[in-house]
Amino acid sequence: MPPNQTELPLLPKNTDAIQPKQTIETILIVNDNMRTNINGLVTMFDNIEYFAHRDGYRFVYLTPSEFPRFDCPGYPDIKLSLPFGFENKIQKIRPDYVHIATEGPLGLMTTIYCDRNNIRYNTGYHTKIPEYIQVMFGLPESIGYAYLRWFHRNSARVLTTSSTMVSELENRGFYNHIKPMTFGVDRTIFRSSLRRDDFKGCERPILLSVGRVSKEKGLDDFCQLDYPGTKIVVGDGAYRNELQQKYPNVVFTGFQRGKALAEYYANADCLVFPSRTDTFGVVIIEALAVGTPVAAYHVTGPKDILEQNVTGVMGEDLKLNVDACLKLDRNAVELASACWSWENCWNIFRRHLIKRDHKAISY
Template sequence: MIKSNQASPREQHITIVSETFPPEINGVANTLKQLCQGLIQDGHTVTVVRPRQRHESKGLTPSAGEALFSREYIVAGLPLPGYADLRFGITTGGELRRLWQTNRPDTVYVATQGPLGVAAVSAARKMGIPVSSGFHTNFHQYSRYYGVGVLEKLLCSYGRWFHNRTDITLVPTKKMQQVTAKMGITSTGVWSRGVDCSRFTPKKRDESLRKSWGLDGNSRAVLFVGRLAAEKNLKMAVACYERIRKLHPRTKFVLVGDGPMRKQLEEKHPDYIFCGIQRGNDLARHYASGDLFLFPSKTDTFGNVVLEAMASGLAVVAYDDAAAREHIHHEENGIKAPLTMDERFISGALRLVNQPTLLNRIRDQARLDALKLSWNSQVEQFEQLVLNQSPKARYYANKQQSISLL
């Protein structure tokens, strides 16, 4: 990993606590995968604490498969309401303190704010271990999409209480830093996201896959990748595609992912192409085989799929928010619409389909800009924000300063 000229922290033991972790598929799990790999490559020791997935047993396990952790501690898990494929962790601060007394971490990073996260923050505070948190998900905004909007203020208050008990809260964009400040979260730092451009690349475009979707060389694939759930604003994606199809009947709508809305969408739109969950190279092939990418979400704190689509050479249509706000330049490498103007979202997508020259120019520029967004730089930023605050890092920094004064 290429480092900047800033002093990097010495090798440390970091514990990452999360209710979700690979092989689960979502933005948080993907971000933690990249973070863990980067930290291990930098020589750090990484212990992951997460809920049990499926038929796993509780306890410490050695690292297996991809080098995502040095050790792993699995706690009991229960299904998350509305997200049966995800689980929240059940443990106590006392159990975590016993674990950390045996093998004390230099710092703890809590990625999710469920019961496991609460126990981890409490344990770290009692033991005097530096603890940071991540603002990965807008749970308080999700309530609007599930008919319980009255809970939004309560969830917002809970988020403020949770994050203010940690030393620093990492947010993925400058806008989210403003949002969390309005929530009353006092100490934040911007830690963005990267993309693996060797995995996600236009070179993986698969004409046989496109043919299986019913496409020929002159027709377009409108792609959606993500959880098929209400908070992703799928109604807008559907409305946008239907407007496109009226003018371009040979266009296909391809949805990659799964979720509670899939059955409803399949019944109402049997002509849509539902590819289910895709992983690894298969996911990269699906991205690269599309043409236009719709990201209609108004609740994502970032949206890793935007960068993956750009790296794959797709023209992204999104609202001026989250990853699009940070990385898409309107009509240069994508199309952005104001959050309150749904018609602008649709008209932007229509313009791309109607103007092949503009579409192709944007696709080429999206790939070029994605090449600048490496995960290496983001792992380094995490180290500067989190690991440099630990007693070990401060000790070595003070020691180095003392030596330089001699």
């Protein structure tokens, strides 16, 4: 079941109209993702920045765009930094708060710098890196988790994606203060009114998958579904060419943004989420916002979002899950999705900020 949240009013994204408090505090966001990457973490910061500015904070980002960088093996859209001059950059920023969003080279440099200079910080845990590395390179998960426990060891708060992930990390020996966050949807973009009977001439039912096209995402399970109609993969990545060759009857669109992406969601009859390794799945709540039910495995991510047989269906047989999803009430799906709010996400994020001088904020 989704968390108990209250639907909040839509607010414009034009920050020129905002009247922030007089004293502006700086939050340094350290992220090994480029801000042009398309993923849930980048989407989150893009959307909560409005609310941060409204409440008297500003985000300053430290990303690979600030440094020499190279492609991550197997993930050319992900850039690994060579953080030359790192200390000079962070000293010039002099943030009031430090949030380390990822565990890559920039995140690592920031933890080392902060630990050496007695600066408190919090961290984010959004990606099951050990599982990804195991799938891609065969490295045992135990090695990856040993690194992650060490990485987060001095974090004053570890923000992760759900209560399930909190339990998983605690069971793996993470002893910090681990707190669940939530995500949201921009309802000015993701609207059920975008649905139309004839969508790009596609035969129905239209089954949709959205996300990075990489091997650990379980996309073979989606592409292999023996189902009438049309299967569409929205997204791009290193695995796309291989998938296109293996499954010529599947439509691959590449990355889509904004209204174009929302139209795919709204016109799909079912979103299929075949991943077993995601910690959440922003694409799930984007689909729900337009009334599209979701078929998924009963794993971390879907089980923290979906209401079984109301907003989606989870189980080990994706085909049976799709069958059941096509019988669900799209209006009920859309109504149940109202709990997912970017303002609520920001409020949780702000509540767990840690002052660099060791004093936690209380609200």
